[in-house]
Amino acid sequence: MSWWGKLIGGGFGFMLGGPLGALMGMAAGHQFDKGLNAVDLEPGNTERVQLAFFTAIFSVMGYLAKADGTVSRSEIQMAENIMGQMNLDANQRKTAIELFNQGKQANFPLNEILQQFKTECHRRTNLLQMFLEILIATAYADNHLDNTERSALLDIAQQVGFSAAQLDQLINMVGAQQQYSHQSAQTSPQSSLKQAYAVLGVDNEISDSALKKTYRRLMSQHHPDKLVAKGLPEEMIKLANQKTAEIKSAYDQIKNSRK
Incomplete structure (x- = not known):
């Protein structure tokens, strides 16, 4: 059974405990009409981390969207x-919107x-980095990252264990990835190659x-x-696939330009 199945079948949002469990409990409370059953998942269990990631990413995404005072379309x-x-x-989407x-x-x-999300991740640095990259992409959704959003991202990054320098590198890479994935036929070869290097952060x-x-x-x-x-929710595998496709495309372009 998936993490979502355990959530619906056993009231796992409540079993998670802490602020994340309370948040999920409020967001998906309508799912628990049948009562709660014991779902014993130890800290660090993959499905427990997946639930924590789902809860944290959509709620913090909402926080970040409001950081500059206005949630843009x-x-x-x-x-x-x-x-x-x-x-x-439908139920997962409703829960994500509520978060x-x-x-x-x-x-x-x-x-x-x-604080709880970092603890639940148990030093899974790559997972925490993916969390930040999704948030950075959200902030970049309007093709602009203002000082308020950057300040909010810095606060979030430092709380999950990333330095200001590491955040700046991620911001540059995510921004380049978005430009690279949306480049048009009119993009010059020189500009495209420059973006390819930026995608890899070199x-x-x-x-x-x-x-x-x-x-x-x-x-x-x-x-x-x-x-x-x-601990990345299985449903987010497309996001990871998109990331690796962009990285591979950029690397292939650079490699071919050096022949």
Whole structure:
């Protein structure tokens, strides 16, 4: 049974406990009409982490969208796109929307949510990085990252264990990935190649061996099966696949340009 099946069948949102469990309990309370059964999943269990990720990502996405004072149509569309890529059923989608709306509330307990989420992830750095990358993409949904959003992202990043320098690198890479994936036929070869280097977070003076090493590291960090095994909800595997496709495309373009 999947993490969602356990949630519906056993009231797992309540079993998770803490602010994440309370948040999921409010968001999916309508799912628990049949009462609660014991669902004993130890901290670190993959399905427990998947539930924590689902709860944290959509609620913090809502918080971030409201960070600049206004939730833009682009940010709502980004959240809806992610839900669409996840192929959520009606109940899952309703729960995700409710989590997003809870994140927009003035009393949203961001610090407590992030503290528990980091603890639930048990030092799964690649999973935490994916969490940040999705949030950065949400902030970039309107093709602009203002100072308020950057400040909110820095606060979130530091609370889950990333430095300001690491966040800046992720922001640059995610921004480049979005430009690269949406480039048009009118994009010049020079501009496209420049974006390809930015997707990998390197400059055009990098050696071939260092380039290959960077490529392999990025592919390993975003490998869908590895991320799901660490706690990425199975429904988000399309996001990971998209990431690896963009990384591979950029690497192939750079490699071909060096022949």
